[in-house]
Amino acid sequence: MASQHNPARTSSRLARSLGAIALMLAGILACAGAARADSAAQIREASAGALQHLYAAEPSTHELGEKAVAILVFPKIYKAGFVVGGEHGEGTLFKGREATGHYAIDAVSLGLQAGAQTFGYALFFMNHKSLAYLDQSDGWALGSGPSLVLWDKYTASSVSTTTLSQDVFAVPFGAQGLMAGMGLEGSKITRITP
Template identity: 45%
Template sequence: MFKFLRFVAMVPIVLAAVACSNMGTSSSSTSSTASSGRPELEQKARDAYKALIATTPKADELRNKATAVLVFPGVVKAGLLIGGQEGDGVLFDPNGKVLGYYNLTAVSYGLQAGAQSFSQAMFLMTPAALNYLNSSSDGWSVGVGPSVVVMDEGTARTMTTTTLQSDVYAFIFGQSGLMAGMGVQGQKITQLSH
């Protein structure tokens, strides 16, 4: 019995170590192989963005008012009590021109188990939000800086163009519609080297 309890206590520690080590190597390997992997990343980001716009009318409304849109086409989240998220994304201007490439990471604690993959789009509504993203030398820790509203189905229904007051609107999607119970607090977004 004691061995089993000790094993159960070690699982979150091992998962956290694996998640953190994979997050670090993933972003650095992405940076070093950026030239070979970016066309594929860009295409995946464009496809995810088109799918969001096609299925979510409020995202289409925001697109017309946004200064830029940061799209992470494949964020992977996994954990058992301690979890992690990681994914690479592309920043687009209103005309679809690529402005940069970014990495998203997060570590979370609490009641959680399993793994999932989803997409995330962040509509930067003000030039100040875009400047903050680009001026944070060691990355943007979401929850510090520009105000971010996570759009779920309920929030999207009640939002109108006259109630737009936040700097950033985030959509988490791609698993099955807009995902409930998902947040962006604690995410760190860092620009990848060119």
């Protein structure tokens, strides 16, 4: 006798399989994050080096940095996924030349994705209000709170006091890997003590 197709059973198997993949990926990312955890000095050194490299590669960001009240630099964010994805990175907040804190950026996503990549991000806080939000929030979920604007060639070419009145500019840099996209939507930034 031929077996009959049961949509509920197929849906249940698919849900269990996706759940298992999600747990496996979360475990891999957690282990990778723990293995990558660096000391405060290592994070600070990598962040300062990445910022200097960014200034050399994109001179318009140097002017942005001079006008910012603080800069949060994530020198390397690791992103990986297969249906379920995640990202993690650690960085340093600079006020002038002084390192004033360390932060982690994390995200989990679900959707059509496959691959792995690393990239960096610098967040230029242009006013004290946006910086206070970072300091006072129990983790900043990007997309809420201060306005976040991507710094690209067009924005850089039209720098004025009007464009610099934004809260935070995000500058991606150093993309390497096989996964497209370096968006920060859905990411959460939290203060850490390495």
